[in-house]
Amino acid sequence: DEDQTKYYFETDTLLDPSSMITKGSYENKLFFDFTKYASAKGKIASGYQNEMKSTEDEARKEELTKILMDMSADISVKREEISVKYPELFIGRLYKAMLEVVAIDAPEDLGKDEAREYQYMWLRNHYWDNVDMSEDGLVRSPVFHGKLSYYMDNFMPPIPDTAILMTDALMNKIEKGGSDIQYKYTLQYLLDYFQKSKYMCFDKPLHHIAQNYYCEGKAYWSDSAFKDKMCTEAGKMAPTLCDVIAPDMNMPDTSFKRTVRMSEITTPVTVLIFWDINCGHCKKEMPIVSQYYDSANKEQVQIYAVYTQGDWEGWKERIKDEEFKFINVGAAFGIDQFRKNYNIKTTPQIYVLDKDKKIKFKKIAAKDIKSTVNFLLEEQGIIEKKEEKTEAN
Incomplete structure (x- = not known):
């Protein structure tokens, strides 16, 4: 029942924490008392750490390590005592949040x-x-951000569907808890985390957040412009999310007399490539693609290469000069909506599709085609998995 808006501090001109006194706030007194305790322990620990750096006595190093661990444990115990004794105060909740959850023992039969x-x-x-x-x-403390960051970096596997499940579970937990600020901070953190993620297919949880939180109005703090932007981007991402059937295409080949429909390719794996003859990176990647295809089993994999620009003579000449033997089609006559469906902004773009034309890998490098194709062939039981080599005992 203390009025936490009226309190003050006293200290000396050296601003020494050990001389700090607080009046009018018992919670701040608890905080400074603990800070003094931890600071005193820290000064002693600093001496032990310096000794550890200078000594070459291994036995003494082990002894110092144990002393330092015990001192750290003492500080944790003190912090836990405050959290248990004062659960109704913010300092109690803060210090409890800092406590590490210790795993239980696994069943012995595992x-x-x-x-x-x-x-x-x-x-x-x-x-x-x-x-x-x-x-x-x-x-408003560093604790929540630290826990959230550690959770994502250490418990989030590189599996998009699991990322979605973990995202929803955490947001539901916070929503039930009732902290609007935690909810807002966490959702914004997750949005940024998935936007920056380098994991394959992590645009899927990003799309999930945009579609199910921002577009559904759960990010109540966002203005209409940002919400519209998120929904627009979610719409662009949707057709090419992992495990979605790739949008079909039916484009003319170099003869311009017949079209080739991608969905009619019957091999267990299809590699889809968008490229341009004047793209510098394409000039490096496409010969690698061609070299792979020349050595690949044509009954197991086919390549559907889409030329994205309009220099038709230059395109045909490049295919002839480089001897590209895979399926080559061009976006001629404006008969295909590939730019809209695949949101093509840069080239090359490489997708790997399974037998059902579902997107399994996307935006990979040419050098990774072989390993991703083999992974899908192994998954379908078409080729045997390579056993990991182990050294003989």
Whole structure:
């Protein structure tokens, strides 16, 4: 019931934390008392750390390591005591959020890998147990950001569907907790995280956030212009998300007398490429593509290469000079909406499709075509998986 808006501090001219006194706020007194305690421990620890750097005595190093670990544990215990004794105060909630969740032991009947997975899943599911999802103030401290960053970097696997499940689970948990500021901060953090992610197909969780949070009005703080932008971008992404059937194309070949429909390709894997004869990167990548195709099993993989510009004579000449033997088609006569469907802004763009023409890999380098194609062939049981080589004992 203390009026937390009326308090003051006293200190000396050296601004020494050990001489700081607070009046009018018991919560701030708790904070400064703990800070003094931790600071005193830190000064002692600093001496031990300096000794550890200078000594060559391994036994003494082990002893110092244990002392430092014990001192760190003492500070954690002190912090936990405050969180337990004062759960109604912000400092109690803050210090509880700083506590590490320790994994439980896995069942004894599990193997080593299964036990590791069990503990990983348990930690992932209980990671937020010590965080009060109703406390807005946590976002104003470094603690919430640190926990969120660690969670994404250490518990988020490079699997887009799992990323979506984890995103929804966390947002639902915060929504139930009731902190609007946590909800806003987390959604904005996740949007930025997926926009910057280098993982394959992580535009899928990005599309999910745009479509299911911004377009649905759950990002209530966003103005109409930003919401419209997000929805527009989500619409552009939708046709080429991983596990979506690639938009079909029916384009003329170099003869301009017949068209080739991509969906009629019958090989188990199709490599789709968008390229341009004047694109500098294409000039480096396309010979690698051609070299791969010349050595590939044509019953297992076909390449559907789409020329995106309009220099038809230059295109035909390049194909002839480079001896590109795969399927070559061009976006002639304006009969195909490939730019809209595939949102082509740069070239080359390389997609790898399975037997159902679902997008499995996208925007890869030419050198990675072989490994991704083989992965899909192995997945379909067409070729045997290569056993990892192990050294003989």
